[in-house]
Amino acid sequence: MARKLVTSLGVLSLILVITALYMVFEYVPTEADEGIVQRIFYFHVPCAWIAFMAFGLVAVAGIFYLWLGGQIWDDLGHAAAETGMLFCTLMLVSGSLWARPMWGTWWTWDSRLTSTFILWLLYGGYLMLRVMIEDSRQVARFAAVIGIVAALDVPVIILSVRLWRTIHPAVLVTRQGGHGLQDPRMVATLLVSLTAITVTFAWLFLVRFAELRMGTRLAALARGIALAEVRSGDI
Amino acid sequence: MAAPVVETHGLGKTFGLHPVLREIEFRLLPGRGAAVIGGNGAGKSTLLSILAGLSAPSEGQALVFGIDSRRLGPRYRRRIGMISHRSYLYPNLTARENLEFYASLYGVADAPTQIDTWLARVGLEASADERVRAFSRGMEQRLAAARAMIADPMLLLLDEPFSSLDTDGQALMSRLVVAALARGAAVVATAHAVPEIENAELDLYEIVRGRMFPLKEKEREEVRHGRLRTLLGR
Amino acid sequence: MAAFTAILRKDLRLEMRSGQSTIALIALALLVLVVLVFALDPAVARGPQTAAGALWVALVFSGMLGATRALTAESENGCIRGLLLSPADRAGLYAAKLAAAFIFMMIAEGAAVVMMVLFFNLEFDTALMRVAPVIALGALGFASIATLLAAITGRSRASDLMLPLLAVPMYVPALIAGVRASTAALSGLPFSAARDWIEILVAFNVLFVSAGYLLFEHVITEE
Numbered sequence: 001m002a003r004k005l006v007t008s009l010g011v012l013s014l015i016l017v018i019t020a021l022y023m024v025f026e027y028v029p030t031e032a033d034e035g036i037v038q039r040i041f042y043f044h045v046p047c048a049w050i051a052f053m054a055f056g057l058v059a060v061a062g063i064f065y066l067w068l069g070g071q072i073w074d075d076l077g078h079a080a081a082e083t084g085m086l087f088c089t090l091m092l093v094s095g096s097l098w099a100r101p102m103w104g105t106w107w108t109w110d111s112r113l114t115s116t117f118i119l120w121l122l123y124g125g126y127l128m129l130r131v132m133i134e135d136s137r138q139v140a141r142f143a144a145v146i147g148i149v150a151a152l153d154v155p156v157i158i159l160s161v162r163l164w165r166t167i168h169p170a171v172l173v174t175r176q177g178g179h180g181l182q183d184p185r186m187v188a189t190l191l192v193s194l195t196a197i198t199v200t201f202a203w204l205f206l207v208r209f210a211e212l213r214m215g216t217r218l219a220a221l222a223r224g225i226a227l228a229e230v231r232s233g234d235i
Numbered sequence: 236m237a238a239p240v241v242e243t244h245g246l247g248k249t250f251g252l253h254p255v256l257r258e259i260e261f262r263l264l265p266g267r268g269a270a271v272i273g274g275n276g277a278g279k280s281t282l283l284s285i286l287a288g289l290s291a292p293s294e295g296q297a298l299v300f301g302i303d304s305r306r307l308g309p310r311y312r313r314r315i316g317m318i319s320h321r322s323y324l325y326p327n328l329t330a331r332e333n334l335e336f337y338a339s340l341y342g343v344a345d346a347p348t349q350i351d352t353w354l355a356r357v358g359l360e361a362s363a364d365e366r367v368r369a370f371s372r373g374m375e376q377r378l379a380a381a382r383a384m385i386a387d388p389m390l391l392l393l394d395e396p397f398s399s400l401d402t403d404g405q406a407l408m409s410r411l412v413v414a415a416l417a418r419g420a421a422v423v424a425t426a427h428a429v430p431e432i433e434n435a436e437l438d439l440y441e442i443v444r445g446r447m448f449p450l451k452e453k454e455r456e457e458v459r460h461g462r463l464r465t466l467l468g469r
Numbered sequence: 470m471a472a473f474t475a476i477l478r479k480d481l482r483l484e485m486r487s488g489q490s491t492i493a494l495i496a497l498a499l500l501v502l503v504v505l506v507f508a509l510d511p512a513v514a515r516g517p518q519t520a521a522g523a524l525w526v527a528l529v530f531s532g533m534l535g536a537t538r539a540l541t542a543e544s545e546n547g548c549i550r551g552l553l554l555s556p557a558d559r560a561g562l563y564a565a566k567l568a569a570a571f572i573f574m575m576i577a578e579g580a581a582v583v584m585m586v587l588f589f590n591l592e593f594d595t596a597l598m599r600v601a602p603v604i605a606l607g608a609l610g611f612a613s614i615a616t617l618l619a620a621i622t623g624r625s626r627a628s629d630l631m632l633p634l635l636a637v638p639m640y641v642p643a644l645i646a647g648v649r650a651s652t653a654a655l656s657g658l659p660f661s662a663a664r665d666w667i668e669i670l671v672a673f674n675v676l677f678v679s680a681g682y683l684l685f686e687h688v689i690t691e692e
C-alpha cells in the first residue's frame with residue numbers, strides 16, 4: 001500500500017512539473033522590468049520555501065526522537081535533511097543563474113540568498129556530522145540535537161541578515177519583499193509551481209525515507225540473527 | 236529480609252550485532268559481595284557500567300536501590316562508588332584536592348576530616364599534597380579507592396580492583412572491601428580469577444558467552460585451583 | 470548548584486596551574502590580529518569599522534581553539550565518567566563548563582582589545598567601556614554554542630573540522646550583530662544607536678544558553 005502511495009505521488013509530481021513548466025514558459029506573461037530571466041523566480045522561490053520547511057521537519061523529527069525514542073524519527077529527520085539539502089542547493093544555483101544576467105555578478109549578498117546560504121551550511125554540517133560520528137548508536141541523538149538547535153537559530157539568522165542588508169543599499173541589489181505580482185496569471189503560476197515542487201519534495205522524501213526504514217529493519221534483523229546464533233551455540 | 240541493593244531481570248546488552256550480555260538474572264542483598272569472573276571482553280565492565288547507571292541496557296532491566304538504573308537520581312548516585320581501569324583523577328591536582336573535589340560533589344559531611352582519614356587509610360598521607368601526575372600506578376589506584384569510598388557508598392562497583400596493585404595494595408583493597416561489607420554495603424567486583432579475600436564470603440559468578448552463571452562450592456574450589464571453564468563443561 | 474560551583478572552582482584552579490587554555494586563546498587572538506594588519510591595506514583599513522571586524526575575527530578563531538578546552542580536559546583519566554557517575558546534574562555540568570569557557574574567552578578578549586587599540590590607531594577611552602558588554606555577549610554566545618557542540622564533535626572523526634563547520638554558521642547572527650554594535654561603540658555612538666543589534670545579541674544568548682542547558686544531558690551521556 002505504501003509503495004502505491006509513493007508511486008502515485010511520483011506520477012502526480014511528474015504531471016504537476018510538466019504543467020508548471022508549461023505555465024512558466026507559455027502561459028505566464030513576461031515580467032515588465034526583469035524580462036525573460038525573471039521566470040526563474042517561479043522555480044527559485046518555491047525551492048527556498050521547501051528548503052526552510054524541510055529543515056523545520058528535521059528539527060521536529062529530532063524533538064520526537066529525543067522525546068519518544070524510536071529509530072523511525074531519526075530516519076525521518078535524516079530523509080528530510082537529505083531532500084531539503086537538494087532543494088536548498090537548487091535554490092542557490094537558480095539564484096546565481098538569475099543574478100548573472102540580471103545584475104552581472106554570479107552572486108549577490110541579498111538577504112534571502114544569504115540566509116539560504118547559511119541554511120545550506122547548516123544542512124551540510126548536519127549531514128557531515130552523520131557521516132563523521134563513529135559510534136552509530138550516538139548518531140541519531142547527536143543529529144537530533146544539532147537539528148533542533150540549528151532550526152531554533154534560523155529565525156535569528158534571517159532577522160540579523162535582513163537587518164544587515166538594510167544598511168548596505170544600492171551596490172548590491174536588494175529585492176524588495178513581496179515581489180509585487182501584478183498579473184493574476186503570475187500568482188496562479190507561482191501557486192502551481194509551488195505545488196509541483198512540494199509534491200516532488202514529498203515524493204523524493206518518501207523514497208529516501210523508505211530506503212532508510214529498510215536499512216533500519218535489516219539491521220534489526222541482523223541483530224536478531226546474531227542473537228539467535230549465539231543462543232543456539234549453547235549446550 | 237532486606238531489599239536487594241541490586242536486582243536484574245532479563246538484562247541484556249548488545250553492541251551493534253554483538254550480544255555482550257544476555258538474560259542476566261542477578262540479585263545482591265546489602266552486606267553481600269559478589270565476584271564476577273570472566274575472560275577479556277566477557278562483558279564484566281559492561282555489566283558494571285549498567286549497574287552504575289552510565290549505560291542503558293538493550294533488553295531487560297537493572298534495579299539499583301529499587302530504581303531503574305536508567306533513572307538514577309542524585310540521591311541514589313550519591314550512594315554508589317566505582318573503581319575502574321581509569322582512575323577518574325585529575326593529574327594536575329594534588330591527592331587532597333582531588334578528594335576535596337569529589338567530596339564536594341558527593342556532599343560529604345565534614346570533608347576535611349574525612350579526607351585526612353581516607354588518605355591515611357590508603358597510605359597516602361605522605362603524598363597528600365603531591366600532584367597525581369607524579370603518582371605511580373599503584374598510588375593512583377589507592378587514591379581512586381579513597382575517591383570511590385569517601386562518601387561511604389552502599390553499592391561498590393569494582394572493576395578488576397586488584398590489577399596493578401602490589402601485595403600490600405591488594406591486602407589494603409581486601410580490608411576496604413571487608414569493611415564496606417561490614418557496614419552493610421553491597422559489593423560487585425569483577426576479576427579474571429577468583430579474588431582471594433579473607434574474612435569475606437563472596438557469591439561467585441562467571442560470565443560465559445554473555446550469560447552469567449553462579450559457581451557452586453565444588454566449582455569454586457576447582458576454579459581457585461586454576462582449572463577453569465573446561466571442567467565446568469560450559 | 471553545588472555541583473556547578475565545585476566543578477567551576479576545580480576548572481579555574483586547574484587553569485591557574487597550567488594556564489594552557491587562556492594562553493592559547495590569547496596567542497591565537499594576537500596572531501589573527503597580526504595577520505589582519507598585514508592582510509588589510511593600511512591606507513584604508515584603520516579606524517573603528519576595521520578594528521571591530523578584526524576583533525571579532527579574533528574572537529571567533531581563538532574561540533574555536535580554546536573555548537572547548539574546559540570540556541575536553543575531562544577526557545584525561547576518564548574523568549568525565551567520574552562526573553557522570555556522581556550526583557552532579559548534567560545541566561549544572563553544562564553551566565560550569567560554559568562559565569569556564571566564558572571566563573577564559575573574556576581574558577583573551579581583554580588582551581585582544583588592547584592589541585586592537587594599538588594596531589588600529591584607536592584611543593584608550595570610554596569607547597572601550599561601551600564595547601566591553603558587547604564583547605561579553607559575543608563571548609558568552611560563542612561559549613554556549615561551543616560547549617554544547619564540543620560534547621558532540623569530541624566524539625566524531627575530524628573533530629577539529631566539525632566544530633567550526635557547525636559553530637560558524639550558527640554563530641552568524643551574533644557575529645553580524647556584534648561587529649555592528651562594536652563599530653557603533655568604538656565610533657563614540659551611544660548604546661541607543663546599536664539597540665537593534667544588542668537585542669539580537671541578547672536574544673541569541675538566551676536561545677543558546679537555554680538550548681544548551683536543556684539539551685546537554687542528551688549529548689554528554691554514554692550509550
